[in-house]
Amino acid sequence: xxxxxxxxxxxxxxxxxxxxxxxxxxxxxxxxxxxxxxxxxxxxxxxxxxxxxxxxxxxxxxxxxxxxxxxxxxxxxxxxxxxxxxxxxxxxxxxxxxxxxxxxxxxxxxxxxxxxxxxxxxxxxxxxxxxxxxxxxxxxxxxxxxxxxxxxxxxxxxxxxx
Ligand SMILES: [Zn+2]
Numbered sequence: 001x002x003x004x005x006x007x008x009x010x011x012x013x014x015x016x017x018x019x020x021x022x023x024x025x026x027x028x029x030x031x032x033x034x035x036x037x038x039x040x041x042x043x044x045x046x047x048x049x050x051x052x053x054x055x056x057x058x059x060x061x062x063x064x065x066x067x068x069x070x071x072x073x074x075x076x077x078x079x080x081x082x083x084x085x086x087x088x089x090x091x092x093x094x095x096x097x098x099x100x101x102x103x104x105x106x107x108x109x110x111x112x113x114x115x116x117x118x119x120x121x122x123x124x125x126x127x128x129x130x131x132x133x134x135x136x137x138x139x140x141x142x143x144x145x146x147x148x149x150x151x152x153x154x155x156x157x158x159x160x161x162x
Contacts, residue, residue: 012080014060014068025070025078028054051075051097053090059083069096088146091139095149098157103141115152 006013006024014024029052033044052075059065060080066089067079077093104120105127120127121135121143135143138150154161 008061011058012056012060014065014078014080015062020068022070025076028052028078029076051077051094053077053079053094055079055081057081067093069093072096072101073099088139092146095139095153095157100140100149100153100156103136103138 006021006027012024014021032052032054033047034042036042037046054077056079058080059082064082064084065080066082066085067077070076070078075097077090077097079090079093101114103116103118104124105114105117106120106124118136118138118141119131119134121132121141122130124142132144135141137143137146137148138153139146139148140153149157
């Protein structure tokens with residue numbers, strides 16, 4: 001039986017008129033961390049520094065929404081099941097959690113962390129048509145098939161890499 005404040009019409013209410021509902025991330029994490037193992041130890045003690053990914057077996061209220069990271073550099077993501085579920089979005093969102101930005105431009109003001117800007121594989125506010133053949137196959141690109149990361153990205157995702 002489904003229920004709770006994040007369920008609406010048997011779907012996860014992930015977005016509203018303001019975009020992604022931020023409380024969904026914290027509520028998932030809080031529910032997980034408050035749960036206990038067979039010894040009564042809470043998950044916040046068992047998994048204090050782990051990257052959490054919450055996968056829902058249903059769609060959200062936005063049917064094509066695959067998932068998102070709570071915030072750049074925060075180790076907490078949510079994923080949904082959609083008719084078009086792919087093999088790329090989880091990798092992409094987790095790398096956002098490790099601090100990687102997109103490899104294409106998607107803001108009017110470049111934020112810290114943007115190192116190089118490449119064409120985007122889909123239409124954006126800054127690009128009138130998708131350029132899938134010019135876009136990269138980088139995990140942080142929007143393109144039809146992404147699978148690579150570059151060495152400078154490894155160093156952002158894991159500062160122990162030299
Ligand atoms: Zn992204």
